[in-house]
Amino acid sequence: MGYKVAVVGATGAVGREMLQTLAEREFPVDEAVALASAKSKGREVSFGDETVLTVMDLDKYDFKGVDIALFSAGGSISAKYAPRAAKAGAVVIDNTSHFRMEKDVPLVVPEVNPQAIAGYTKRNIIANPNCSTIQMVVALKPLHDIARIKRVVVSTYQSVSGAGQSAMDELFNQTRSIYMNQPVVKEEFTKQIAFNVIPHIDVFMDDGSTKEEWKMRVETRKILDPDIEISATCVRVPVFIGHGEAIHVEFAKPITVQEARAALRKAPGIAVVDHQQDEGYVTPAEAAGEDSVYVSRLRQDPSVKHGISFWCVADNLRKGAALNSVQIAETLIASYLSKAA
Ligand code: A2P
Numbered sequence: 008m009g010y011k012v013a014v015v016g017a018t019g020a021v022g023r024e025m026l027q028t029l030a031e032r033e034f035p036v037d038e039a040v041a042l043a044s045a046k047s048k049g050r051e052v053s054f055g056d057e058t059v060l061t062v063m064d065l066d067k068y069d070f071k072g073v074d075i076a077l078f079s080a081g082g083s084i085s086a087k088y089a090p091r092a093a094k095a096g097a098v099v100i101d102n103t104s105h106f107r108m109e110k111d112v113p114l115v116v117p118e119v120n121p122q123a124i125a126g127y128t129k130r131n132i133i134a135n136p137n138c139s140t141i142q143m144v145v146a147l148k149p150l151h152d153i154a155r156i157k158r159v160v161v162s163t164y165q166s167v168s169g170a171g172q173s174a175m176d177e178l179f180n181q182t183r184s185i186y187m188n189q190p191v192v193k194e195e196f197t198k199q200i201a202f203n204v205i206p207h208i209d210v211f212m213d214d215g216s217t218k219e220e221w222k223m224r225v226e227t228r229k230i231l232d233p234d235i236e237i238s239a240t241c242v243r244v245p246v247f248i249g250h251g252e253a254i255h256v257e258f259a260k261p262i263t264v265q266e267a268r269a270a271l272r273k274a275p276g277i278a279v280v281d282h283q284q285d286e287g288y289v290t291p292a293e294a295a296g297e298d299s300v301y302v303s304r305l306r307q308d309p310s311v312k313h314g315i316s317f318w319c320v321a322d323n324l325r326k327g328a329a330l331n332s333v334q335i336a337e338t339l340i341a342s343y344l345s346k347a348a
């Protein structure tokens with residue numbers, strides 16, 4: 008016996024990836040429901056190679072009978088509709104930032120804090136962390152376990168797909184305009200993104216950081232350890248899919264590069280590709296379409312007493328969003344919602 012699963016935002020970059028991931032991983036789906044805005048009603052989206060779903064209008068949809076609802080249609084949509092779905096009995100797995108920092112909503116990366124899922128019963132909502140946070144905490148967890156992390160300094164190189172389908176279109180259109188000597192049109196981004204980098208993701212906070220940087224800090228502390236200090240700089244780069252991160256970690260205890268590499272190699276969800284020579288590292292273009300969090304360029308950080316630096320890449324639509332949500336759903340059904348006969 009399987010589950011009735013709804014995907015909210017099914018026409019978007021992450022929503023389509025959610026349907027793809029559910030099908031690829033053979034999640035036990037009895038019935039899949041694709042939901043989006045009224046303007047997409049009647050559109051068709053693929054669910055695996057053989058099934059096509061007709062998109063329904065979220066606003067008119069009754070969630071009664073839905074077991075799991077994966078939301079990725081933006082924070083304001085989750086704010087309004089996730090509680091409705093939860094009240095109707097569905098367990099919501101929300102990919103937006105709306106509920107992440109609420110105390111009674113678990114924020115989960117299955118490789119790091121699967122036990123937190125148990126708290127879903129309070130609101131019937133589980134939050135999926137920010138894409139940049141997910142790949143970083145997957146890599147930090149095995150290192151924290153052996154040498155206790157004190158402080159992390161991270162700079163991100165984030166692809167445009169993190170801002171949705173229209174942002175991907177903007178990079179494409181601006182690139183074409185520049186080659187055709189036409190004016191560059193900005194809509195999603197505050198500055199030209201083609202052939203440029205933008206040190207600004209999400210809104211500015213009072214202290215001068217951006218909300219994306221704040222999210223990396225508070226989410227990492229909620230998931231991994233509230234005592235870790237984090238300084239983040241988040242940058243958008245003209246890459247379609249795949250986020251890169253340069254991560255510098257300061258530890259409480261001594262740790263060698265060899266120990267770090269061995270711990271990362273053993274940890275779930277991580278692939279260490281670190282040949283320290285031409286092409287011996289992973290870039291976003293190679294990570295796109297893959298499930299792993301890739302770690303490369305491991306080295307001692309000589310600027311602190313116990314420090315390791317490395318480069319970390321993952322597909323932000325998969326591990327950074329859809330895959331993590333589906334893994335949460337898998338853990339949920341295995342441990343809490345079992346329909347096994
Ligand atoms: P739609 O295509 O109907 O606008 P992305 O992050 O790639 O931009 O995707 C956003 C997703 O959120 C899309 O599936 C989009 O559907 C959906 N969405 C946006 N606004 C609404 C809304 N008011 N109600 C339901 N879904 C929405």
